[in-house]
Amino acid sequence: MPIWLTREDVQAVLNMPDAINAVAEAFRLLSLGQVELPLRTNMPVTPHQGSLLTMPAYVGGDVDGLGVKLITLYAENPQRHNLPAIQGSFALFDPRTGALEAVMEAGYMTAVRTGAAGGVAVRHLARPDVETLLLFGAGAQAPYQLEAVLCERPGIRQVWVVSRTRAHAEAFARAMQERFGVAATVPAIVEEAVRAADIIVTATSAHEPLFDGRWLQPGVHITGVGSHLPHAREVDSVTVQRAKVVADQTQACLAEAGDLVVPLAAGEIEQEHIYGELGEIVAGRKPGRVDPAEITFFKSVGLAVQDVAVARLIVDRARDAGVGQTLTI
Known part of the structure; x- marks a missing residue:
């Protein structure tokens, strides 16, 4: 059965060092051609100074993850509405069958995986x-x-x-x-x-x-x-x-x-x-x-390959730890 993971659930199982390693592996597999990665769509929401992004990907290798992220970017949210600038949800699927595995709050995951990409760059370039x-x-x-x-x-x-x-x-x-x-x-x-x-x-x-x-x-x-x-x-x-x-x-x-x-x-x-x-x-x-x-x-x-690799890590750890709520669809 698929599970739902809140922001708090994701925070409980995800740390930066492991996220850096997961993102590094995603970049490596991208270089080796073991991913499917279409360009994301970025739809502006001009009247409200925001945008909606859709980011699907498949990552092969040992990751073997399939998913899509729906995310909104509203830079003025913290000042205007006391809300995060980045909000969204991520859906992870079983790549073998297409069955839904999990839905999770994606704002925290996105923040961590973006930081993790910088960490990978520092590892190799600084x-x-x-x-x-x-x-x-x-x-x-x-x-x-x-x-x-x-x-x-x-x-x-x-x-x-x-x-x-x-x-x-x-x-x-x-x-x-x-x-x-x-x-x-x-x-x-x-x-x-x-x-x-x-x-x-x-x-x-x-x-x-x-x-x-x-x-x-x-x-x-x-x-x-x-x-x-x-x-x-x-x-x-x-x-x-x-x-x-x-x-x-x-x-x-x-x-x-x-x-x-x-x-x-x-x-x-x-x-x-x-x-x-x-x-x-x-x-x-x-x-x-x-x-x-x-x-x-x-x-x-x-x-999106960063998201999929980190989401795969999150879901595997959440299931091992008994974190999350079972969804009935």
Whole structure:
């Protein structure tokens, strides 16, 4: 019988280290051609500044999962309605028969798997000796990006937080310092933090670049997860030009990632400037970081294979733990 899993149920069985490993396997299988992954649909709900996404996928290998996520993105929800910016549900099916296995709240799963993708990127692209992290964004996704970086690079000793309002950034920094035990502050001057950062993560709803790519120091790694529209970008063309660019999936990024679409359209880079996909690196088909001085940029628009791999993990653990409510359909 299928089961229903609430947000609390998912939280009870899912942790970031295991999510990182599940997402890494999903990327690896994607690189090996053992998935079915159509481009997601993104339907705008313009009057309410939101959108509805549908994201189906099949992941083969040992994962052997089939599912679809229905998710809404409303960036202003926390401020306007005291609701999460990301909400949704995920349905997992038995790939052998098509029978429904589970339905679960997908907001928490999405937040964790998005953070986990950043963790996989840090594992393969960031220098091992990093000590400083600059985080743009203090919204729903930011804690998970921070947690994933700390899972893969526990030597981080200083976190800087930049948000639209200083008060919000300061409150977030205090909460993260208490939660993770790492020094977290708001920089007095953003340029100085960019110049000093070993890792930069952008997790915002910005439509224009957040910093000047000329400020980046050699050896920095950047993860961009916030923008997912072809006209919106968090990093400028200089950043992209200076970096080894790695996509979660090239096809998806060329359709949705303004960070790459805009400089490509302007003739500032060629498509060949995209080094490859993260799954190719995980699978050992291409090397990740090869030089301590190179700048790396991982662009993620989010893939349904991540959802399926993490959902498969969640459902298996929930059944083992007796978590969830049986559905009668």
